[in-house]
Amino acid sequence: MPTTVGTEAQNADARGGSATGSVEPVLVAEGLVRSFGSLRAVDGVSLRILPGETFGLLGPNGAGKTTVISMIAGLLQPDEGTVTVAGVPMGRSSVEAKGHIGLVPQDLAIYPELSARDNLQFFGKLQGMHGRPLRDRVAEVLDLVGLGDRAKEQSKKFSGGMKRRLNIGIGLLHQPDLLILDEPTVGVDPQSRNAILESVEALSGEGMAVLYTTHYMEEAERLCDRILILDSGQAQAEGTRDELIELTGDADRVHLSGSGDLAAAEGAVAGIPAVASVHRDPHALDLTVRGAPTAIALIVNAATGAGMKLSNVEIRRPDLESVFLHLTGKALRD
């Protein structure tokens, strides 16, 4: 069972509503399970998202994030569990439920031969929009994603960042109740990435519920009201950033980089009582440590004594990376 920090009522209250009162969740996913052959890709994941909330699904590559959102978007039938969007049950032929969702997939799912405007108009028509309202909304979205002056250009001529923005614009076009963004900043330059993050911040301000999957903890920390940490298909913990960090017992993160016998050093530092967890990379050890400033000398001595040649030692305040390390014993980037 995942660690749930804070109550739904508290979280709803924080946004001016009540989970038991008038504010209905936009998304309710209960006990989602999906296997591919012998691999249980998603194992009992549940989540709820309220209007105006940005909900983060944080986990390393292969954690099951895309499988979860495929089930939520009605693209994949869960083996077990249910999904309800805006009060409508979701299934593969649930046209009505799908209409409440705007999906921004990780792939650049646009027609490269078509212009930005034609792409938007095509997806708008699929959403049942047409005529002047469609044209006006397309113009609005083009401005919103900063492509107003390149509207007639074939999208294959766009930079990676521009394609990403168009990809997001398509998801926004029909003003869905729930916007699902699957790793929207993968392969994007820092400037475009920042523009995308600002857009997402603006959307939640407008009352749209956002489900944001990422393996970048900085993005989850910056954008998300609540975060579900996913690993190996299982929910590890759910809560606000601060609530999740509390799970580490306020442990610091210590990063030892260097060479030599890292395996022996890992064993040596793991025996120190202040060390809560250790993760070994080819050239570094990542530790979660309670009271790192006082324990650091002991840690350094243990590591060097076991044959590790240290080139750098860092003590960091706890963050979501620390939480992930604490919960799974491995680094998020893995």
Added chain:
Amino acid sequence: MRSVLAIAEAELRRFLADRSNIFFVFIFPLVLVAVLGASFGGDSASARVAVVGGESALRSAVVTQLERADAEVTITGDDDMRQRVARGGADVGVLVPEEAARAFDAGQGPELEMVTGSQSNAQAAAQVVRTAAAAATLRSGQERALQAAATSAGVDGDIDRALDRAGTSIRPAETQVRDTSGLAQELGGLGQFDLGASSQVLLFTFLTTLSGAAALIQARRDGVVRRVMAGPVTSVQTILGLGLGRLTIALFQGAYIVLASRLLFGVDWGNLPAALGLLLVFGLVAAGVSMVIGVVADNEGLATGLAVGGGLVLAALGGCMMPLEFFPDSLRPVAFLTPHAWGYEGFAEIQRHGGTLLDILPQLGVLAGMAVLWLALGSYLLRRSLARAM
């Protein structure tokens, strides 16, 4: 229905937005119609014959007979004759060897050599040459026989003038040489560009639609199809839209060639509803095959290879590169395994015999059967592939 139309419209827009299509879709088919019409279209009024050989009685006799048959005769050298025939400057080349000339002088049957061109009227010209040669030999034989008879009767006179006088003193029976072969009758009523246009409309409609398989693979690979299905669209609507998209491309290509060839070359397409109906059903077959390739091939390169290779082979087998009428009997059953052969027959009925929709019902029926088969297979494979990709 709006979703289906939106998907089909997007497929056509993608097709038109691809600039590499401009040449192969708009220009190349018409160039081929023009080239085929100019090369093989039977438009020449008289046979053009290049004659090679030194001055001899035989050459003079043959040339005289050719000119009587309204042939355009050019006396030239061996190399020039061969070049003329190869380049279409002459329909037939005739070599008058010295041996043949001597044999002719000696009253024996001369043996002429003939080089025939590839133009459609070359065979007719060759026949003119054969007739002229036979007439020349006959005339010579008659002269010789008369000479011998006069000599034995002790009569002296101008045999040649006697033969000419005999020719004018009585009204000769008019012998009309009519080519009664099925081929001549079959192709007889066609305009210069008609046959090329109908075969090219089949070839390019099929080829272009098959090439659209690569676009289907690209859309699946890029996740666009997945995104479409994440919208309020059912899988049936998606498949219908993608199928209709392929059909729209087929009809666009076909209608373009019909219209442009009519305007530029005056091609007579006969009964228009019948021609368009045939094109529609043929396009459905192409759409089905395109969907199958778009699912079976796992990359665009393979799909393009299959589309171009398969499209050309089927076109060749189906009579789009050489008229079906020239096919040996052993190959014809194979030809009719292709949709092209049925399309060819349908157009032949419409263009050559003034056929209507009713007259091409057999061809439409077979093509409709093929279309159902391929579209069902394509839809099944696409649906299974989409389910897996989700």
